[in-house]
Amino acid sequence: MSDFSEELARPGSEDGQVETSVVSGTGMHFPWLWKHLDTVATRGKKKKDFAQTTGACLSLIQEALLKQRWQQAAEYMHSYLQTLEDSDSNKKQMAPEIIWKLGSEILFYHPKSSVKTFSAFADQMKNVGVLNYLKISLQHALYLIHHGMLEDAHRNLSQAETWRYGEKSSSQETLINLVQAYKGLLEYYSWSKKKMELSQCDKDDYAYSTEARNTFRHSWKTSVNFSSLIKTPGVWDPFVKSYVEMLEFHGDRDGARKVLTNYAYDKKFPSNPNAHIYLYSFLKRVRAPRAELLRALQILYQIVPSHKLMLEFHTLLRRSDREEHRKLGLGVLFGLLDFAGCTKNITAWKYLASYLRQILMQNHLGWVQEEWKSRRNWWPTFHFSYFWAKSDWKEDKDLAYEKAFVAGMLLGKGCRYFRYILKQDHQDLWKKIKRMKKSVKKYSIVKPAA
Numbered sequence: 001m002s003d004f005s006e007e008l009a010r011p012g013s014e015d016g017q018v019e020t021s022v023v024s025g026t027g028m029h030f031p032w033l034w035k036h037l038d039t040v041a042t043r044g045k046k047k048k049d050f051a052q053t054t055g056a057c058l059s060l061i062q063e064a065l066l067k068q069r070w071q072q073a074a075e076y077m078h079s080y081l082q083t084l085e086d087s088d089s090n091k092k093q094m095a096p097e098i099i100w101k102l103g104s105e106i107l108f109y110h111p112k113s114s115v116k117t118f119s120a121f122a123d124q125m126k127n128v129g130v131l132n133y134l135k136i137s138l139q140h141a142l143y144l145i146h147h148g149m150l151e152d153a154h155r156n157l158s159q160a161e162t163w164r165y166g167e168k169s170s171s172q173e174t175l176i177n178l179v180q181a182y183k184g185l186l187e188y189y190s191w192s193k194k195k196m197e198l199s200q201c202d203k204d205d206y207a208y209s210t211e212a213r214n215t216f217r218h219s220w221k222t223s224v225n226f227s228s229l230i231k232t233p234g235v236w237d238p239f240v241k242s243y244v245e246m247l248e249f250h251g252d253r254d255g256a257r258k259v260l261t262n263y264a265y266d267k268k269f270p271s272n273p274n275a276h277i278y279l280y281s282f283l284k285r286v287r288a289p290r291a292e293l294l295r296a297l298q299i300l301y302q303i304v305p306s307h308k309l310m311l312e313f314h315t316l317l318r319r320s321d322r323e324e325h326r327k328l329g330l331g332v333l334f335g336l337l338d339f340a341g342c343t344k345n346i347t348a349w350k351y352l353a354s355y356l357r358q359i360l361m362q363n364h365l366g367w368v369q370e371e372w373k374s375r376r377n378w379w380p381t382f383h384f385s386y387f388w389a390k391s392d393w394k395e396d397k398d399l400a401y402e403k404a405f406v407a408g409m410l411l412g413k414g415c416r417y418f419r420y421i422l423k424q425d426h427q428d429l430w431k432k433i434k435r436m437k438k439s440v441k442k443y444s445i446v447k448p449a450a
Contacts, residue, residue: 054083054091061102070110077103084128097132100125104139115147133163134175141182150186157183177232181239184226188242195249230259233268241278253286264296276300277309290316294325301332306339311347318355327367330355334371343383349402356409360443368445372410380411389420401429405436412446413437 057080064073080102083095103125107118122140126133137160144153160179165172226243230236240263247256260282264275280296297313310332317329333352336342359367372379384407392400404421411418418440422433 053079054086058098065102065105068109070106073102073106074110077106093131096125096128097135100132100136104143108143115144115149118143130165133165134160134172134179137163138175138179138182141179145182145186150189154183154186157186177229177234180229181236184229184239185242188226188246191246230263233266233270235270235272235274236263237272237274237278240275244278244282248282248285256282257286264299271303273300273303273307276303277307280309290320294320301335305332305335306342310336311351314351314355326359327364330359330367331371334375337383338375344396344399346396346399346402349399349406353402353405353409356406357439357443360409360445365445368410372445376410380415383407384411384415384417386416386420389417393421393424397424397426397429401432401436404433405440408436408440409444410446412444413440414446 057076061073061076061080064070064076077099081099083091084099086092086095100122103121104118107113107121119140122136122143126136126140137156141153141156141160144150144156157179161176161183226239230240230243240259244256244259247253247259260275260279263269263272264279269275276296276299280293280300283292283296294313294316297309297316300307301310301313314329314332314336317325317332320326320329333348333355336345336348337352342348356368383403389400389404392403400421404418407415408418413419422437424433426433
């Protein structure tokens with residue numbers, strides 16, 4: 001504490017009075033910080049009622065922050081810091097966290113602030129507000145990362161990682177997990193940088209490249225702590241992706257599979273579509289059996305039926321030998337097109353048009369009727385109105401054609417969407433429209449009255 005005082009304290013001469021002050025290396029003036037932190041650090045026993053003063057100051061500080069008057073806000077802290085000595089134990093306990101939040105906000109935006117000033121303030125507040133040590137350490141590290149000081153941030157997080165105060169509480173454990181997570185991301189960044197450097201090594205520098213690669217391969221596992229972190233139930237998407245990338249790069253595919261499988265199927269973890277997306281992507285890369293691919297996408301379908309991977313899910317189901325899979329393949333397409341965000345997905349409409357024709361040719365009318373039963377009252381307006389026919393034809397004629405095919409199959413040749421597209425004269429599409437007309441006449445689920 002005394003080193004900090006000697007470095008940052010200076011006397012002020014305004015009105016002939018001397019006042020201990022804190023300044024940054026750029027000349028930022030804080031007439032409040034050291035004096036009060038010093039009093040608390042030496043356990044001064046001042047007993048005064050500061051309730052009115054501190055309450056008013058808090059309001060003034062908030063107003064100054066809203067108006068971005070950073071110097072004014074800093075000077076108001078002179079009075080507000082007295083809450084560190086409040087006789088009310090609850091207020092005194094809450095004070096360090098409030099002061100840290102206010103002070104760090106001021107120091108972040110003040111035009112004369114510096115990394116040195118912010119770091120000095122953070123270090124002092126860690127000691128004063130010991131219960132907030134982890135929060136302050138984490139925010140301090142993020143500030144350093146923001147300023148590109150990655151090594152300092154890593155050192156800060158390493159110190160916080162080993163910090164303990166009393167019995168470990170659930171809140172402490174959560175914060176330690178976050179500290180470890182950000183430390184791991186910094187290490188992953190360092191790993192990625194080294195990987196890129198190795199990939200760019202000159203072929204002529206083979207000896208250096210080989211030595212560097214061997215060092216790289218033997219040191220990476222000890223430097224990154226993702227393995228233990230992602231065993232804790234929670235959503236760890238960026239850490240899982242990073243860890244799996246490293247495992248795969250270093251040839252540990254079994255380890256990568258185990259991590260992703262646990263992340264996707266362990267019931268202790270919350271339901272997370274990304275877990276199944278990551279697993280599916282990995283399974284594709286290693287050319288896993290179709291059954292494993294279907295399992296991963298089946299759960300994703302239940303969670304997010306509008307995901308773009310549902311088109312791949314449909315393709316896998318469509319190629320299956322099992323009838324229940326092929327039937328589900330139709331439901332997947334209908335489910336995807338139930339969502340407004342997918343109405344312009346030409347691939348989905350193309351797949352549905354083709355699949356409807358195929359399964360109706362195979363006499364699976366019941367499959368189509370089952371899917372259409374719950375949609376017949378709202379799909380015509382949602383997808384196949386006269387307005388959409390004109391709009392779709394104007395914006396994307398290929399999309400309009402595919403939708404018209406589906407509309408004709410489901411609603412018959414009397415559908416306004418189908419009739420509008422049928423009447424359009426287009427040089428490139430007229431042959432397709434002619435074939436569409438024949439298919440609708442033959443396979444539409446709406447049969448003309450006798």
